[in-house]
Amino acid sequence: MVKIKDIADKCNLSVATVSKALNGKSDLSRETIDFVLRVAKEMGYIPNASARLLKTNRSYSIGVLFVDTTASGLEHEYFSSILNSIKTAAEDLGFDITFISHNAGKTKLTYYEHAKFRCCDGVIIASVDFKDPEVEALVESDIPTVTIDYDFDNQSSVDSDNIAGLRDIINYLVKNGHKKIAFIHGEMTSVTQKRLSSFYRECEARGLNVPEEYIKEGLYHVPQVSGIATRELLELKDRPTCIIYPDDYSLLGGITEIEKHGLHVPEDISVVGYDGIRLSRLMRPVFTTYVQNTAEIGKAAVSKLVEIIENPKIALPERKIIEGHLQEGNTVKKIN
Amino acid sequence: MVKIKDIADKCNLSVATVSKALNGKSDLSRETIDFVLRVAKEMGYIPNASARLLKTNRSYSIGVLFVDTTASGLEHEYFSSILNSIKTAAEDLGFDITFISHNAGKTKLTYYEHAKFRCCDGVIIASVDFKDPEVEALVESDIPTVTIDYDFDNQSSVDSDNIAGLRDIINYLVKNGHKKIAFIHGEMTSVTQKRLSSFYRECEARGLNVPEEYIKEGLYHVPQVSGIATRELLELKDRPTCIIYPDDYSLLGGITEIEKHGLHVPEDISVVGYDGIRLSRLMRPVFTTYVQNTAEIGKAAVSKLVEIIENPKIALPERKIIEGHLQEGNTVKKIN
DNA sequence: CTGAAAGCGCTAACAT
DNA sequence: ATGTTAGCGCTTTCAG
Numbered sequence: 001m002v003k004i005k006d007i008a009d010k011c012n013l014s015v016a017t018v019s020k021a022l023n024g025k026s027d028l029s030r031e032t033i034d035f036v037l038r039v040a041k042e043m044g045y046i047p048n049a050s051a052r053l054l055k056t057n058r059s060y061s062i063g064v065l066f067v068d069t070t071a072s073g074l075e076h077e078y079f080s081s082i083l084n085s086i087k088t089a090a091e092d093l094g095f096d097i098t099f100i101s102h103n104a105g106k107t108k109l110t111y112y113e114h115a116k117f118r119c120c121d122g123v124i125i126a127s128v129d130f131k132d133p134e135v136e137a138l139v140e141s142d143i144p145t146v147t148i149d150y151d152f153d154n155q156s157s158v159d160s161d162n163i164a165g166l167r168d169i170i171n172y173l174v175k176n177g178h179k180k181i182a183f184i185h186g187e188m189t190s191v192t193q194k195r196l197s198s199f200y201r202e203c204e205a206r207g208l209n210v211p212e213e214y215i216k217e218g219l220y221h222v223p224q225v226s227g228i229a230t231r232e233l234l235e236l237k238d239r240p241t242c243i244i245y246p247d248d249y250s251l252l253g254g255i256t257e258i259e260k261h262g263l264h265v266p267e268d269i270s271v272v273g274y275d276g277i278r279l280s281r282l283m284r285p286v287f288t289t290y291v292q293n294t295a296e297i298g299k300a301a302v303s304k305l306v307e308i309i310e311n312p313k314i315a316l317p318e319r320k321i322i323e324g325h326l327q328e329g330n331t332v333k334k335i336n
Numbered sequence: 337m338v339k340i341k342d343i344a345d346k347c348n349l350s351v352a353t354v355s356k357a358l359n360g361k362s363d364l365s366r367e368t369i370d371f372v373l374r375v376a377k378e379m380g381y382i383p384n385a386s387a388r389l390l391k392t393n394r395s396y397s398i399g400v401l402f403v404d405t406t407a408s409g410l411e412h413e414y415f416s417s418i419l420n421s422i423k424t425a426a427e428d429l430g431f432d433i434t435f436i437s438h439n440a441g442k443t444k445l446t447y448y449e450h451a452k453f454r455c456c457d458g459v460i461i462a463s464v465d466f467k468d469p470e471v472e473a474l475v476e477s478d479i480p481t482v483t484i485d486y487d488f489d490n491q492s493s494v495d496s497d498n499i500a501g502l503r504d505i506i507n508y509l510v511k512n513g514h515k516k517i518a519f520i521h522g523e524m525t526s527v528t529q530k531r532l533s534s535f536y537r538e539c540e541a542r543g544l545n546v547p548e549e550y551i552k553e554g555l556y557h558v559p560q561v562s563g564i565a566t567r568e569l570l571e572l573k574d575r576p577t578c579i580i581y582p583d584d585y586s587l588l589g590g591i592t593e594i595e596k597h598g599l600h601v602p603e604d605i606s607v608v609g610y611d612g613i614r615l616s617r618l619m620r621p622v623f624t625t626y627v628q629n630t631a632e633i634g635k636a637a638v639s640k641l642v643e644i645i646e647n648p649k650i651a652l653p654e655r656k657i658i659e660g661h662l663q664e665g666n667t668v669k670k671i672n
Numbered sequence: 673c674t675g676a677a678a679g680c681g682c683t684a685a686c687a688t
Numbered sequence: 689a690t691g692t693t694a695g696c697g698c699t700t701t702c703a704g
Contacts, residue, residue: 673704674703674704675702675703675704676701676702676703676704677700677701677702677703678699678700678701678702679698679699679700680697680698680699681696682695682696683694683695683696684693684694684695685692685693685694686691686692686693686694687690687691687692687693688689688690688691688692
């Protein structure tokens with residue numbers, strides 16, 4: 001591997017001068033800079049990130065904490081899509097991405113230790129158990145962090161706008177004449193709580209009565225569970241005219257169940273999903289669903305994190321809330 | 337940050353001794369080792385990967401080249417699923433993963449340069465344009481590489497078994513009485529070529545005639561295109577009894593088109609997908625499709641790569657071919 | 673069994 | 689405008 005010393009020798013210059021030239025420092029003659037750059041190129045010089053980091057304490061590397069709890073972290077389109085936008089945004093800013101885990105060689109490390117071990121300039125935290133003490137420790141450490149879809153006190157985060165999500169959905173349903181709206185929600189996370197509150201608030205604001213039996217707890221991304229909840233809803237004396245699901249996969253489970261009962265979507269009953277994954281546009285009927293803006297979420301997380309990294313003193317904790325939009329598919333019937 | 341020197345001072349030992357103790361070298365007294373380890377723990381010592389790397393030339397970091405060409409790299413379940421298994425397998429072996437790109441800070445780098453810059457011990461290459469000279473350069477460089485679903489001469493690779501895939505599909509179709517089988521394949525990649533050859537060979541072996549108009553070129557993951565091809569097939573005088581699609585998403589496009597014609601799957605026409613993504617199991621009818629073994633593909637890639645890393649002299653180039661399995665869904669009708 | 677010293681490749685004061 | 693030098697944190701001969 002050719003190093004600065006080699007270039008210096010070839011150019012009859014000192015390593016300091018070559019280093020400066022390579023880094024475009026101003027106090028060098030134009031010719032020297034050009035000369036060094038040319039020779040460096042000729043010799044196939046590639047800087048060594050580790051050596052540089054050791055001096056500068058800047059790694060230009062962002063850790064990503066993405067724990068595949070339910071074996072559906074990375075595999076779920078919502079998260080792989082966010083990861084993809086994180087990757088793109090980070091690359092654009094010249095940062096590399098590396099996953100934070102518990103292992104380094106043969107030794108076990110905490111998330112914080114791992115991030116330190118790799119000298120990450122900052123860490124983006126998504127899709128983990130936010131109650132894990134290790135995650136909390138990381139967030140409260142000296143390493144800049146940005147969390148996605150979870151807010152820690154006095155820390156920066158980027159949240160998909162779940163309040164707006166349910167607001168827009170209810171809005172749309174009411175506009176289409178629905179008054180009896182059921183809601184199958186996912187397991188009780190902070191995201192779910194936001195959706196639920198928003199659901200209740202919007203219904204109340206419109207004078208809609210929400211019988212207790214219209215609210216069912218399902219599980220995110222487990223269509224079977226939503227299928228069961230759907231069955232229970234269909235068997236009610238006073239059946240809802242529309243069911244809102246935790247996500248698009250769950251919606252699929254709901255539809256399957258509905259059809260088993262000989263009913264049709266949306267003629268007999270309307271359904272609404274959440275996420276707006278690709279599938280939702282490919283199905284017939286196209287899903288009516290709330291599309292989360294994953295591209296923007298990843299981008300916002302990176303840009304906030306880099307802001308903190310570059311300006312640790314000045315940067316203020318900030319919550320960015322990213323709105324999505326309602327995809328008006330064909331799974332909701334207009335009724336009077 | 338506490339460093340070895342700090343521990344050494346506290347223990348009244350030299351940094352050399354502490355380093356050895358930390359790394360479990362044999363030539364130290366049991367007590368010294370324990371003592372050092374205890375103090376290190378008390379002081380909250382975290383090793384610095386960069387400093388270590390600088391000395392040892394081993395980064396314990398694996399580069400992953402995953403270029404989102406058609407904006408469907410990471411977002412496609414086949415790849416996100418492979419990425420996930422790469423991540424898991426690498427972590428188990430104590431390696432970290434970092435994405436290779438073109439950017440490092442403000443400067444543009446080739447893939448090779450980037451991998452060198454980060455001192456990756458090796459690189460796994462998937463989902464890229466394998467004809468890109470930069471990719472070729474990387475593969476032929478001094479950095480150990482393993483490619484996924486593409487074979488470079490004399491290099492290690494892990495391939496999903498596309499030959500077996502079409503063999504199993506044809507086998508199953510013939511067993512179910514199908515003789516008129518159409519094949520919509522994806523764009524002409526090496527993967528596609530393998531599937532096509534296997535398709536032809538298996539048909540021939542069974543004495544099936546394959547009219548030219550039964551073979552259509554579609555695009556991977558673009559349901560609309562497969563929809564169009566499907567229409568053309570349906571309009572043939574001598575319509576096939578079964579259509580094989582490039583992937584499960586495309587199959588979805590096919591079904592949509594088929595239903596538009598007032599036909600039903602599988603009563604009127606049978607269809608087969610490829611990939612076996614989660615969706616394929618959630619649809620009703622469940623897709624008959626070839627499930628690629630993504631978990632094994634990622635794992636095999638990592639284990640081969642690490643083998644080369646640890647034994648650069650001895651390790652031989654190797655092609656691992658990973659078989660999947662046929663998921664017998666309900667989109668193929670038994671005919672006589 | 674322990675330590676002294678060199679050096680991995682680089683940057684940044686601080687000279688000159 | 690260019691060079692000298694120290695040192696980032698670590699491992700590893702080699703000596704003792």
